[in-house]
Amino acid sequence: MYILGLESSCDETSAAVVEMGEGKRRILSNIVASQIDVHRLYGGVVPEIASRAHIEAVSKITREALDTAGLTLSDIGAIGVTAFPGLIGALLVGVNFGKSLAFANSIPLVAVNHVHGHVSAALLENPELEPPFLALVVSGGHTSVYNVKSYTDYEEIGATRDDAAGESFDKVGRVIGLPYPGGAALDKLAYEGDPKAISLPSPALLGDNLDFSFSGLKTSALNYINQAQQRGEEINRADLAASYTAAVTAAVSKKVAKALEITGARHLVMAGGVAANSHLRREVGKVCEKKKVSFTCPSLSLCGDNAAMIAAAAYYEFLQGNFADTALNASACEP
Numbered sequence: 186m187y188i189l190g191l192e193s194s195c196d197e198t199s200a201a202v203v204e205m206g207e208g209k210r211r212i213l214s215n216i217v218a219s220q221i222d223v224h225r226l227y228g229g230v231v232p233e234i235a236s237r238a239h240i241e242a243v244s245k246i247t248r249e250a251l252d253t254a255g256l257t258l259s260d261i262g263a264i265g266v267t268a269f270p271g272l273i274g275a276l277l278v279g280v281n282f283g284k285s286l287a288f289a290n291s292i293p294l295v296a297v298n299h300v301h302g303h304v305s306a307a308l309l310e311n312p313e314l315e316p317p318f319l320a321l322v323v324s325g326g327h328t329s330v331y332n333v334k335s336y337t338d339y340e341e342i343g344a345t346r347d348d349a350a351g352e353s354f355d356k357v358g359r360v361i362g363l364p365y366p367g368g369a370a371l372d373k374l375a376y377e378g379d380p381k382a383i384s385l386p387s388p389a390l391l392g393d394n395l396d397f398s399f400s401g402l403k404t405s406a407l408n409y410i411n412q413a414q415q416r417g418e419e420i421n422r423a424d425l426a427a428s429y430t431a432a433v434t435a436a437v438s439k440k441v442a443k444a445l446e447i448t449g450a451r452h453l454v455m456a457g458g459v460a461a462n463s464h465l466r467r468e469v470g471k472v473c474e475k476k477k478v479s480f481t482c483p484s485l486s487l488c489g490d491n492a493a494m495i496a497a498a499a500y501y502e503f504l505q506g507n508f509a510d511t512a513l514n515a516s517a518c519e520p
């Protein structure tokens with residue numbers, strides 16, 4: 186069946202058509218209208234501007250997604266829309282558009298958890314991937330570990346207690362003058378620096394838990410920059426990028442190893458915008474190799490926010506009969 190996915194939880198408006206079922210997991214179109222250039226002027230996402238930009242883009246890109254797929258709404262078996270978590274105003278645009286489209290055309294509507302969507306990006310490229318598996322979602326809003334029992338049953342077994350990995354990359358990137366969002370630029374810059382040059386605290390919480398705290402790491406990096414400025418010294422940005430990336434990578438790898446031990450999982454999926462980080466992909470890959478656990482990470486274009494992943498997650502909610510109706514509301518947090 187063909188599923189139309191809609192995504193508007195943050196700063197990308199996206200519409201996609203995927204074909205799912207009967208052994209198929211195929212992306213027919215995946216249109217992403219990024220607002221990054223607008224938010225870059227402010228150094229971060231401005232929620233009100235994001236909502237308005239979603240309103241301007243959503244109809245056009247939905248039409249584009251259908252046209253690229255060579256389909257019309259009458260071919261669509263379900264509409265999946267991101268309903269939570271995210272920026273409330275931004276989410277409401279997608280949810281209300283999805284509701285209108287679904288009910289005007291008598292198409293079943295499915296509400297999708299954005300985080301489950303990120304994990305589903307990996308399913309699209311790997312037809313053989315089946316739960317149970319362990320999933321790590323690292324994004325601008327999440328750093329969470331899940332025991333994925335089925336496509337619709339996710340048990341959170343670890344999470345950040347404060348900032349997300351991507352959020353902290355972006356903050357440090359901004360302070361050292363990198364354009365928003367700083368994550369991808371820090372990734373590149375880290376190759377030019379020494380990962381041992383600056384001593385920074387680990388964002389992995391001590392003990393037998395699978396939790397993180399990125400606020401201490403972020404504050405240490407900001408203190409390092411401020412103290413250098415007060416002394417009138419220029420900081421080595423590449424060394425900071427390398428040391429910061431190494432601290433994040435080591436912490437995530439450590440918790441992944443622990444999560445694999447605790448759960449005995451035989452497969453790991455790493456997803457979300459920060460899963461595009463080349464250092465993290467390499468190091469988490471090494472952990473899995475050492476533990477003889479298979480490892481799947483979506484290709485770079487499917488790590489960031491996109492609607493194909495939302496449509497894929499919607500398919501499994503659809504199979505469970507988890508339909509939404511006109512009472513569907515968006516929520517900033519996971520219910």
Ligand code: KG4
Nearest residue numbers: 324325326351366368369458459462489490
């Ligand atoms: O998943 P995503 O597109 O949006 C959320 O759901 O939050 O993730 C966006 C985050 C941003 O913080 C961005 O800086 C980060 O992903 N990111 C990266 C890289 N590419 C994007 N972080 C580290 N290294 C990268 N290569």
Ligand code: ZN
Nearest residue numbers: 324458489490
């Ligand atoms: Zn996301």
